[in-house]
Amino acid sequence: MTDWASLLNPEQCAAVTAPDGPLLVLAAAGTGKTRTLTYRVAYLMEQGVAPHEILLLTFTNRAAREMLERAESLVGPAIANLWSGTFHHICHRILRLEAEALGYSRSFVILDRDDAQSLLGKCLKAVVADPKHFPKKEVIAALIGKAANTEGDLRAEVEAATFKDPVDPEQVLEIARRYETAKRESNAMDFDDLLTLTLRLFREHPEVQERYAKRFRYVLVDEYQDTNIVQSQLVERLARAHNNLMAVGDDFQCIYSWRGANFRNIMDFPKRWEGCRIVKLERNYRSVPEVLSAANAIIAGNPEQFQKTLLPTRPSAGRKPLVAFVRNAAEQSQMVIRHVQRALQSGYRPQDIAVLYRSHFHVMELELELRRLRIGYVLTSGQGVFESAHAKDVIAFLRMCSGGADLFAFTRMMGLLPGVGPKTAERLWGKLGGRFDATLDTDRKLLLSLIPAKAREDWQTIDGLIGRYHAEGFEENGSKAVIAFLDTWYEAYLQRTYDNAEERAADVSELAAQLPKGERVAEFLYSVALMTNLDAENAQALKDAPGIRLSTVHQAKGLEWPVVILLWCDEEMFPSAKALQEGDDSEERRLFYVAVTRAKDDLLLCVPSLRFLPGNGGTLYLRPSRFVKELPPDLITKRYGMY
DNA sequence: GTTGGGAGAATTTTT
DNA sequence: TTCTCCCAAC
Numbered sequence: 001m002t003d004w005a006s007l008l009n010p011e012q013c014a015a016v017t018a019p020d021g022p023l024l025v026l027a028a029a030g031t032g033k034t035r036t037l038t039y040r041v042a043y044l045m046e047q048g049v050a051p052h053e054i055l056l057l058t059f060t061n062r063a064a065r066e067m068l069e070r071a072e073s074l075v076g077p078a079i080a081n082l083w084s085g086t087f088h089h090i091c092h093r094i095l096r097l098e099a100e101a102l103g104y105s106r107s108f109v110i111l112d113r114d115d116a117q118s119l120l121g122k123c124l125k126a127v128v129a130d131p132k133h134f135p136k137k138e139v140i141a142a143l144i145g146k147a148a149n150t151e152g153d154l155r156a157e158v159e160a161a162t163f164k165d166p167v168d169p170e171q172v173l174e175i176a177r178r179y180e181t182a183k184r185e186s187n188a189m190d191f192d193d194l195l196t197l198t199l200r201l202f203r204e205h206p207e208v209q210e211r212y213a214k215r216f217r218y219v220l221v222d223e224y225q226d227t228n229i230v231q232s233q234l235v236e237r238l239a240r241a242h243n244n245l246m247a248v249g250d251d252f253q254c255i256y257s258w259r260g261a262n263f264r265n266i267m268d269f270p271k272r273w274e275g276c277r278i279v280k281l282e283r284n285y286r287s288v289p290e291v292l293s294a295a296n297a298i299i300a301g302n303p304e305q306f307q308k309t310l311l312p313t314r315p316s317a318g319r320k321p322l323v324a325f326v327r328n329a330a331e332q333s334q335m336v337i338r339h340v341q342r343a344l345q346s347g348y349r350p351q352d353i354a355v356l357y358r359s360h361f362h363v364m365e366l367e368l369e370l371r372r373l374r375i376g377y378v379l380t381s382g383q384g385v386f387e388s389a390h391a392k393d394v395i396a397f398l399r400m401c402s403g404g405a406d407l408f409a410f411t412r413m414m415g416l417l418p419g420v421g422p423k424t425a426e427r428l429w430g431k432l433g434g435r436f437d438a439t440l441d442t443d444r445k446l447l448l449s450l451i452p453a454k455a456r457e458d459w460q461t462i463d464g465l466i467g468r469y470h471a472e473g474f475e476e477n478g479s480k481a482v483i484a485f486l487d488t489w490y491e492a493y494l495q496r497t498y499d500n501a502e503e504r505a506a507d508v509s510e511l512a513a514q515l516p517k518g519e520r521v522a523e524f525l526y527s528v529a530l531m532t533n534l535d536a537e538n539a540q541a542l543k544d545a546p547g548i549r550l551s552t553v554h555q556a557k558g559l560e561w562p563v564v565i566l567l568w569c570d571e572e573m574f575p576s577a578k579a580l581q582e583g584d585d586s587e588e589r590r591l592f593y594v595a596v597t598r599a600k601d602d603l604l605l606c607v608p609s610l611r612f613l614p615g616n617g618g619t620l621y622l623r624p625s626r627f628v629k630e631l632p633p634d635l636i637t638k639r640y641g642m643y
Numbered sequence: 644g645t646t647g648g649g650a651g652a653a654t655t656t657t658t
Numbered sequence: 659t660t661c662t663c664c665c666a667a668c
Contacts, residue, residue, distance in 0.1 A: 060658085088658045113657090191658050258656065359655050364659095421645050530658065554656045578655055591656080614653070614659065 002046060004039070012036045015279040016043050018246075022239075022273035024224075024266070025248040028308045029295070029597035030286030030560065033248055037222060038067050040246060041082070042074040044218055051075075055216035055238065056084035057231075059223035059256075061531070063558055064089070067222070083216070087231050088191060088530055091198040094212065095189070096526065101205050102197055108187045109406040110529035114387070116190040117141050123178035133165040144176050148192040149228045149260025186407045191529075195230045202237045213241045223558075224249030224269070228260035236272075245273065251306050252299050255554060255591045258582065267306070284310045286560050288317040291599050293635050298627055299593045302586045310597075320637045321596075321603040323569075323628055328610040329365040331642060336366060336565055337375065338643045339604050340548055343563045350376060354549040354561040356595050358574040362567050363550050376547030380555055386531055390494065390504040391511055395528060397462075397485050398478060401469040402521045405436040413462075416493060419454035438466050461489050478521040482512035553595045564599035569607045570622035585626070592627045605636075 005013050012032055015025045016039045027033035037056070044054060058064040064085045072079045083090060092110070099106045111119065121137040128134045143161060147154040154176055158169040183189065189197060202209035219239040221227065224247040227235070239245035247269055254263035270276050284292055289312035296310055326332050336355060343353055357363050363379075370377050386395065393416060399409035407429060414425035429436075431450055437443045444463055451459045465481075465488055468474070474481035486508050494501035516524055549561065568574055575588035596603060607628060611620045 086658065194658085256657075259658085361654050419645065423644055552656065576655055 002042070004043065008032075008035070008039060009283055011279055011281050011283070012039070015246075015281070016040045018277055018279070020242075020244050022243055022269075022276035023246045024269045024273075024276055024278045025246065025281065026250060026266075026278065026306050026308060027248055027281040028250055028284065028310050029253065029594070030284040030310070031281035032283075032285060033222075033250075033281065034063075034067060034070065034558075036281065037220060037246075037248055038070040038074060040220065041067075041071045041079075045075050045078070049218060051078050051080075051082040053215065053217040054082045055090070055219045056082060057090060057219070057221045057235070058084065058086055059226050060558070061086055061089070063222055066558075086530075087227075087234065088194050089527070091194040091234070092527060092530060094198055095194065095201070098201055098205075098208055099197075101208060102201055103184070104189070104197075105187050107404060107406075108189055109408060110194070110527075111183070111188050111190045111408065112387070112529045113191070114392075115188075115408055119182055119186075119188075120144075120175070120179050123175045123182060126178060127171055127174050134171070135163055135167060139163075140172060140175060143172065144179070145192055146260060148196050149230060150262070151229045151233075188406070188408065195234070199230055199234055199237075202234070209237050210241075213238050217242055218244045218246075220246045220248070222248050223253075225251050225254035225263045225266045226256045226261040227265050228256075228262055229265075230260075232262075232265045243273070250308075252302075252308065252590055253557065253594050255557065255587060255594060257587055258579070280306075280308060282308055282311045283313050285313055286600050287597065288312070288314050288319075288601055290317060290320045290635070291596065291601075291603050294321050294603070294631055295593055295596045297631055297635060298589060298596060301630055302589055317601055319602065320635060321599075321605060321631075322637050322639055323605045323607060323631070324639045325607045325609065325624070326642065328608050329612065330369075332567060332606045332608045333366045333369040335606060335642055336567070336604075337369065337373065339563075339565060340375070342643075343602065348562055350546050350548045351378075351544070352561055353563040353565070354551060354556065354559075354598065355565045355567060356551055356553050356556050356598065357567040358553060358576050358591070360552065362573065366567065367550065370548075377550055378545055378547045379550045386528060388504075388507065390490075390508055393490065394482055394485065394508055394511060395525070397465075397490075398481060398521055399525055400436070401438050401466050401481060402475055402525060403437070403439065405438065407434070410436055417451070417455035417458050419452055424452065439470060458489065465489070475521050478515040478519075478524060479512040481521065482508065482515065486512070553591050556598050557594055560598055560600055562600045563602045563604075564595070565604045565606065566595050567606050569605045569625040569628050570609075570611075571625055572622060573611075574625055574627070589627060592625075 004017050008016060012035065015023065015036050025036060027036065041054060041056065045051060056064070056067060058067065068079060068084055083093070085093070095108070096106055099108055117137050120141050124134070124137050124140060125131060143157045144154060146152065147157045154173060155169045158167060158172045183193070216238055219235060221235055226249070235245065247266065249266045251263050251266050254261060257263065270278060292310040292312050324335050326335050340353055344350065355363065355366065367377070367379065386392070393412065396409040396412040399405055400413050410429055411422065411425040414420045414428060415422065428447070428450055432443065432447060436447060444466065448459060448463055465485055468484065469481055472480070474484070486505060490508065491505050494504050498504055574592065575585050579588050605628060607624045609622055611622055612618070613620055
């Protein structure tokens, strides 16, 4: 028997060893949330709960992986039978088994954002006569997504939104209907569908719901403050029968309400789950007191919250957070680089240092400067590895080779051929009868005969690759397939299409190297749409790679570094002007709080006063962020100009 | 129908 | 500066 009390502080121990029933753990930043969750898993297993009876839901893939790793070190390889992952992953896993109950085939494809939006764009064009005076597909996509994630009414969403030109809600509804139909006809689901269709599956098929609810006798949810209505209903349906629900979260760190996350879910948890135990974790093991004081001051500005104060356990560092007022982006970059050099001199490793920012574009100048000076960095934000055109081409190729191709992969692949565009691709797909199975010689011969003369030679090469794919067992070794594709045909395509062909080819080689070993290509393809740049096989390598870290604050959630530098602490930048249009600044403040609480020892806030606008040479004067101004002067050190 | 050039717009956060 | 969309030429 494990002596839990000796391994955990009293509050953590209370959470870990809590009896059956609903449990809410309010875990402030850096108070051992992950530790508590993983020990809870270990505790349950020691009590005789089988791993396959436990469901562990997280918000990011990284959190899921980290928790599994840590749990494995406690309980050993049996942990493999535990279902853990993001809501999207778990729903995906369920739908792969149950999709037929919803009228989908089990081999449905997942549309990533680009695919989903271009499909939506087609529907929009079919409905709207004058697209110039109609919101763009991105805007419509956002409205549809908002309605889906909040179980809301699309018409109400449209009526509540403001547009340049008046918008007829009927048209938006019609676009949404067509989009639904289009997805169904092509056996495709977008990200939101993974959640909403699983919920519908449970609603319409109580026996399926019951099967999963029975199986998962214990449901554990991380980052509960960032769940949306659909997610909380899914949890409810899985856990209501047995009440063994553990929700862990911090209302201070709710930063995804723009995606439908509703921190009411955590605020109302005690009401919805009668007899729920509440445990507060407030002892912070991460940061020095100087950082915590600043964090507490920032979050105090928000009205509605569970009262929690970060209590320091570490000794003082004798150094307050530094607020550096600099002139512009160039000076900010210099400041960052000097700060990094100082940190390195005092013994930190590059990977101990993180530069955080509100939006991707905030880091552009710094990135260029780091590159110029050949300072190593790891950028974990921006376009994902799998989102670039060349990566998607390669994945489309794999999809064509491995089992039955889907419309989206087919269209993409055909579009690469000379003289073939969307219309021809559509026609070909129609003539194939809406299917293509690369394992069938008849399908391959038919397609080869249908390809227009102009593209025939290219397609013959690729068709040969498809033949080799099956003859040489590439299905078991995806990287061989990718390399063969690149060498035989794709590199030449890149050369004639892009001016940065070498870069892209190198990317593809890298991708080939990253393909999971020992996994069938089909398995990889199923979930590739749910992977982000953080989830590639080399995640571990990335974790240990040298170089300072550059990341958005959102992506930094759950992580920590000894030294944290925050860029662009200015009005309009952080808080972002766009976000303020949506409502009050409380979410931006929570986001700022998340940024500050990532720092263990040392925090630098950069406040440039001037920004060059994109385009031709305009400049904009910036005022220091309200979040900086709100910091009591005695908690920080101010510095004007460079070191 | 496809492709490439040119004009125009634009920078929030993620599964 | 970079991507996206639209139009005109093939």
